[in-house]
Amino acid sequence: MILKYLLGVVFYLALFLSQAQDTTYARSVIKKLTSKEFLGRGYVNNGINKAAKYLISEFKTIGLLPIRKSFSQHYTFNVNTFPGEINVIIDGKTLEAGKHFLIDPSSKTLKSSFQLFKTDSVTYKAFDVHNEATLEIKLKKKLTYTVATSLEDIAIVELLKDSFPNELKNSDVVYENKFIQNFKCQNIIGYIKGTEHPDSFLVYSAHYDHLGAMGTTAYFPGANDNASGVSVLLNLAKYYKKHPSKYSIAFFLFSGEEAGLLGSKYYSEHPFFPLSKIKFLTNLDLLGTGSDGIMAVNATVFKSQFEKLVAVNEKNKYVSQIKQRGKAANSDHYWFSEKGVPCFFIYTLGGVTFYHDIYDVDITLPLTDYIDICKLLIDFNNSL
Numbered sequence: 001m002i003l004k005y006l007l008g009v010v011f012y013l014a015l016f017l018s019q020a021q022d023t024t025y026a027r028s029v030i031k032k033l034t035s036k037e038f039l040g041r042g043y044v045n046n047g048i049n050k051a052a053k054y055l056i057s058e059f060k061t062i063g064l065l066p067i068r069k070s071f072s073q074h075y076t077f078n079v080n081t082f083p084g085e086i087n088v089i090i091d092g093k094t095l096e097a098g099k100h101f102l103i104d105p106s107s108k109t110l111k112s113s114f115q116l117f118k119t120d121s122v123t124y125k126a127f128d129v130h131n132e133a134t135l136e137i138k139l140k141k142k143l144t145y146t147v148a149t150s151l152e153d154i155a156i157v158e159l160l161k162d163s164f165p166n167e168l169k170n171s172d173v174v175y176e177n178k179f180i181q182n183f184k185c186q187n188i189i190g191y192i193k194g195t196e197h198p199d200s201f202l203v204y205s206a207h208y209d210h211l212g213a214m215g216t217t218a219y220f221p222g223a224n225d226n227a228s229g230v231s232v233l234l235n236l237a238k239y240y241k242k243h244p245s246k247y248s249i250a251f252f253l254f255s256g257e258e259a260g261l262l263g264s265k266y267y268s269e270h271p272f273f274p275l276s277k278i279k280f281l282t283n284l285d286l287l288g289t290g291s292d293g294i295m296a297v298n299a300t301v302f303k304s305q306f307e308k309l310v311a312v313n314e315k316n317k318y319v320s321q322i323k324q325r326g327k328a329a330n331s332d333h334y335w336f337s338e339k340g341v342p343c344f345f346i347y348t349l350g351g352v353t354f355y356h357d358i359y360d361v362d363i364t365l366p367l368t369d370y371i372d373i374c375k376l377l378i379d380f381n382n383s384l
């Protein structure tokens with residue numbers, strides 16, 4: 001009786017330790033990817049390619065194999081950046097980048113003082129005769145940054161509405177843009193050979209890029225978006241290395257997602273093996289929460305696979321609910337489903353809602369249902 005009890009304790013302790021270990025690795029990956037070293041995995045200081053170097057070394061450590069000669073697939077796109085100092089002063093108050101304001105990512109260099117004219121409750125316009133510069137100021141409830149691959153003629157500064165209750169009168173705005181032509185990016189592609197059907201692939205994908213930096217003080221860490229998904233992908237790679245599947249398991253880490261799903265588009269047009277050999281692809285993006293379960297995009301398109309996903313979840317009670325959506329061009333799975341590859345995009349629901357801002361950091365990311373989601377993804381692939 002006592003022995004049975006002790007064995008029980010040992011079993012749960014081992015289970016707890018192995019689970020703790022999995023999230024320990026996840027936390028270390030997320031911390032590294034969101035660190036200042038990679039500056040938000042964008043284009044200032046080549047942050048994205050520094051992150052790529054780290055991820056390739058993780059692929060090698062885990063023991064993944066390249067499908068071609070190397071893990072990297074290079075491609076290029078144009079991107080606008082603000083690598084230098086940004087100064088925005090409104091009515092004598094110097095503002096903090098990312099916290100009080102954002103420069104619209106498609107803006108060109110601006111160095112001017114303006115008198116501001118309110119055109120509606122959330123917009124100011126200004127024209128500086130000396131420099132022939134035009135500025136638009138928009139008041140926003142939330143500051144949400146993006147990536148621009150082309151330039152606009154009008155400069156836009158977005159201000160956090162709540163920080164500016166009074167009428168605005170004048171502004172000094174100084175920043176320089178650097179438009180990079182043909183920025184060289186890479187997708188990272190590795191796999192574990194299947195034991196029975198090595199030519200048939202189950203694929204996990206996740207984008208490792210984010211929005212980079214804006215100026216010299218603000219960068220966008222992208223913990224939930226999508227250091228979380230990358231960490232799940234690496235955890236699954238570790239699992240499949242220990243427990244090889246009868247199908248080959250491929251791991252696609254895409255770049256250029258925030259610039260318009262560019263890395264996955266490039267890969268889908270230049271695949272390393274025929275897309276028809278993909279049995280199923282699961283795209284992982286925004287996996288850091290889970291208190292309200294998960295969402296499956298493409299659930300209504302690939303109904304029989306969705307039924308399997310729900311069945312393995314109900315059997316093991318992994319997540320509280322699996323909501324379903326139809327087709328959506330909201331992450332890297334999109335190009336694959338357009339080309340007829342069966343796939344889902346899975347993201348978690350509930351918890352913190354920081355999105356495309358400076359607050360999407362590792363320490364507040366709850367990883368609520370992290371282990372259960374990993375188990376669910378493995379069981380689901382086993383059911384296919």
Ligand SMILES: [Zn+2]
Binds near residue numbers: 207225257285286
């Ligand atoms: Zn994302």
